[in-house]
Amino acid sequence: MKQIWLLVMDVPGVPALGCLVENLEAAGSRAHFPFVTMATGNDGRHLERDWSNPMKYLMLVCTDPDYKPSPEDLENAPDVEAWVEEMDGRGVRLMGNRTRPATDATTVRVRNGEVLLTDGPFAETKEQMAGFDIIDCADLDEAIEVSSKHPMAWGGMIELRPFWDDDAD
């Protein structure tokens, strides 16, 4: 995979920030990266963060069977289209989709070379995965901010899983 250095200059009062991205497409998306948000942080210090290592997180979007959303939750929950638009625009959301319910799932195991199939999910839980998104964020705080704006966080829940960073580990 081709690695490209982006040198971001001219953020007022801040030295050039180096930004290593993995391919041209990602380089394009970084052009939308929220430098404005970062540059206006009140302490200015986190600008020193190592931009060669943006973080990818899997957002597992789930229902929460133990919580019944109130009418206010439903009323105030953000709109999913607006969320997708904002996060795509910021270059945060790399991909994502809804998934069909667990009744349509198939679990695949290979044991002693034999393919074994089960109808349904591998873990019988009350929570149902409803979808997923892959997001690319500066850090966990940004990933939390992005998740908390997702409508399913209002009533459902979202699990954030950082990806393995093959370069660093």
Added chain:
Amino acid sequence: MATPVADLVAAIYADGWSRIVATLIRFTGGDWDLAEECAQEAFAQALRKWPSTGVPDQPLAWLTTAARNRAVDVIRRSATEARKLREVAAMEPGPVPARDSEIPDDRLELMFTCCHPSLKVEAQVALTLRSLTGISTAEIARAFLIPERIMAQRLFRAKQKIKHAAIPFRVPPAHLLPERVPAVLHVLYLLFNVEYSELSQSRVSDDAIRLTQVLAALMPDEPEAQGLLALMLLHGARRAARTSPDGDLIPLEEQDRGLWDQQRIAEGEQLLERALRRGRPGPYQIQAAIAACHATTPVAAQTDWPQIAALYTQLLRLVPTPVVALNRVVAIGMAEGPEVALPLLDGLSEDDALDAYYLLPATRADLLRRAGRLEEARASYATALSLAPSEAERRYLMRRLAEP
């Protein structure tokens, strides 16, 4: 026998440890273990060299340089991959500021990172102690009465999560402060109470006061930080009077008020007044105000209970927990008499959260005794005894039970 240099190094360690760890975490791009190792090594070097070279003019700058050189060495030695080499190249250290006063203070960043709400509270507490006070993992384990192996694992996991989930090393931006400051205050408050409840000789509680002083100094516009510090000073001032020589709890009204630390009380009061003047009261400021009411009353019988009851009512609005509600009932019982308070207690008993909490029957027993309903009082003391968490508390209840 400790040499003067060893004493001096120990004195610098108290504040210097966290300063150096914080600087090194930033310098290494978030390698907490390496930062701790290098800080340790820098202090070891100081102990080896200073006796012959003399103590440098700017000891913090000296120690920071030593720690940073060590970090560069370690990373260079382990740098095999191209990426690591690039990092080392980028790290070629510029000079450490030559004066101690010019070294940036990154401890606030360190506190907020240790207390990030995505970490479990017990991990936040352990990490804060380890990285901000420098006490060893073994000591932390002893303070929390768990095996060292478990504490080491807890610290390891927390550091791993900070690294892998990319918890940022920073003071949160202004819009996040209202939710992040209470997390830091909560951890410091938990630390303060470690010694208080275990009655041990550990210095965790003093460390908590010191860290809160740092926080209050670094966040002068945060009245709750000042409020927490005031609360700690006002509570801490009563420490010597709180237990008898054989470890029994002495209740507030029976404490020898001559043993209270007047200097701390005055300091706590002053801080509290300054905080309250900002007009943004919060739970810690109100608790400090309650503590101040007690601390400034020379004789228990003169306690301003109506004022304390009013403060508890205010606190209950901000922190609607059963324990605060119970304390409010106690204050009302003192202000308006047991017959007024007892019915309020009945409302509380329906709260499941207090079911196994010994202070509920203990309070009921006290109120009943003061109302002259001795038979019922004895039954409530017996219930409280069966729920009391420690020997000291059981002995206290036994004494009460034996009273006429």
